[in-house]
Amino acid sequence: MNYLSNPQSNNKRVLTFKTWLSLFIISLLSSCTTDNLNVIDDNDPISVTNISRLKIENYVNRLFIDLIGREPLKVELGPEVDTLKVRELSRDSRLDLINRLMQDTSFRIGERSYKAAFYLNLYNLAKVRCLEGVSDEEISYYMGLFLSDAMRDSMNGNWDDFYGKLNQIRKLQNVLQSQEDLYNGNISYNQIFQFMVDNHIYGIINMNTFNFIRAIYNELLFRLPTDQEYAVAFDIIEKSSPGQAFGNYCSNKTEFIHNLVESPAMHEGLVIWTFQIYLNRFPSSRELASILPEYLKHHDIREIIKQISVTDEYAGFK
Numbered sequence: 431m432n433y434l435s436n437p438q439s440n441n442k443r444v445l446t447f448k449t450w451l452s453l454f455i456i457s458l459l460s461s462c463t464t465d466n467l468n469v470i471d472d473n474d475p476i477s478v479t480n481i482s483r484l485k486i487e488n489y490v491n492r493l494f495i496d497l498i499g500r501e502p503l504k505v506e507l508g509p510e511v512d513t514l515k516v517r518e519l520s521r522d523s524r525l526d527l528i529n530r531l532m533q534d535t536s537f538r539i540g541e542r543s544y545k546a547a548f549y550l551n552l553y554n555l556a557k558v559r560c561l562e563g564v565s566d567e568e569i570s571y572y573m574g575l576f577l578s579d580a581m582r583d584s585m586n587g588n589w590d591d592f593y594g595k596l597n598q599i600r601k602l603q604n605v606l607q608s609q610e611d612l613y614n615g616n617i618s619y620n621q622i623f624q625f626m627v628d629n630h631i632y633g634i635i636n637m638n639t640f641n642f643i644r645a646i647y648n649e650l651l652f653r654l655p656t657d658q659e660y661a662v663a664f665d666i667i668e669k670s671s672p673g674q675a676f677g678n679y680c681s682n683k684t685e686f687i688h689n690l691v692e693s694p695a696m697h698e699g700l701v702i703w704t705f706q707i708y709l710n711r712f713p714s715s716r717e718l719a720s721i722l723p724e725y726l727k728h729h730d731i732r733e734i735i736k737q738i739s740v741t742d743e744y745a746g747f748k
Contacts, residue, residue, distance in 0.1 A: 489746065497531040532736075553612060560623065577595070604629070639667050694726055708744060
């Protein structure tokens with residue numbers, strides 16, 4: 431009887447064991463799934479076990495400040511941090527908090543609701559961008575001055591000046607009303623800038639047509655106009671000459687501004703602006719190419735803010 435082991439039989443056993451071990455490892459790895467947070471370049475999620483409670487608190491603090499303009503109260507901070515930890519900082523847990531800060535309408539003392547505070551913050555950011563952060567009280571003050579002058583013009587029979595003053599009042603009122611219109615969904619965020627740059631205060635900050643054209647391109651599109659763009663804009667604004675701007679014809683300043691804020695260039699500028707505000711950097715070409723086409727469809731600035739604020743880069747976890 432041959433008591434020596436068969437080499438082929440041993441090899442089969444080794445191969446069978448290796449095959450079983452490989453299948454076990456593959457099965458084990460496939461069962462360990464993580465939420466995909468890679469919506470912005472180089473933002474693959476990292477293990478939550480390496481993230482301290484302090485870092486999570488900083489993330490919650492930053493969300494409150496960036497989205498609703500204030501730090502969380504102690505009664506808000508603790509539970510939010512606990513929830514994020516329990517849910518292992520998953521994408522869904524982060525989005526739940528972000529969505530509540532943007533959309534929750536529960537009454538809160540001093541700010542009406544999270545939703546009201548969120549839209550007030552967006553409104554204030556627009557005023558900082560275009561109007562040097564002018565207060566609503568100062569806007570109302572200018573409206574009062576125009577009203578007094580309009581009454582004087584009406585008594586003197588200066589009707590052209592009278593209607594001109596009323597038009598200035600209307601434009602300033604549009605600025606104030608834009609906050610509520612944004613909250614109610616009557617306008618999208620790009621449209622709020624129609625009112626931010628078409629009023630007396632913006633005209634004081636950027637006096638004369640030359641400065642106005644350069645400012646509106648620089649502040650809203652993050653670039654200066656080409657010589658041809660400037661020449662066309664100047665004739666439209668200064669001379670009321672019909673011309674084509676941003677793919678559509680217009681013949682006055684208000685129409686020119688409307689064409690600009692509704693253009694793809696304006697939407698691209700808002701993507702850039704959002705990255706600047708929330709990540710303090712410009713978007714990469716890849717990020718811009720990924721986000722802009724969808725933004726041109728939904729016109730919802732919240733979706734871009736969500737894509738940014740859900741990432742590890744924004745949270746400071748990387």
